[in-house]
Amino acid sequence: MLKSFFHTGFVVKDLETSVAFYRDVMGLNHEFSSERTGEFAERVVGFKNAHLRIAFLNMENGHHLELVQYIVPEGAQAKFERNDLGASHLAFFVENMEEYHAAMSGRGLRFIGPPATLVENGKVMRKAAYAQDPDGNWLEFVELF
Secondary structure (H helix, E strand, C coil): CCCCCCEEEEECCCHHHHHHHHHHHCCCEEEEEEEECHHHHHHHHCCCCCEEEEEEEECCCCCEEEEEEEEECCCCCCCCCCCCCCCCEEEEECCCHHHHHHHHHHCCCEECCCCEEEEECCEEEEEEEEEECCCCCEEEEEEEC
C-alpha cells in the first residue's frame, strides 16, 4: 500500500554541476551526497557493477529531489522533448510568475518561452512556464490564483 511521495529523481551528467544549479540558482537545500555501489545498487538499478553518485536536495516540505550520476555504467546523452513517451517534469509553485521568470532568466534558467496564463470564465486561474535544467530535465513553474 502506498503511503506518500518520497522523491523525484533526475539522471545528470555531472553531480557537482547539477547540485550547484539546484542549490545556487534554484535555491534548494543540499541535504547530502553519497555513492552507491555493491549488491544494493546493482539490485535497485539492475546493472552489474553499478556505481552511482547521488545527491538529495529539498525545500523542507517533505518532497525531495534526487540527482543521480551513473559512473558505471555511464549513460548516453538523451534528448527528451516534452511530449516524448518517458519524458517527465518536476513542478514548483512560485509566488509571482512574471517576477520569477525575469529573475531566473537572468540567472541562467532556460525557459521555453514567457509565462502562459490560464483564464476560465473570465478569471485568471494560473500562470505557468516550462524550463530545462543543465542536463535537459524539464521543470515547470506554476502560480495559482
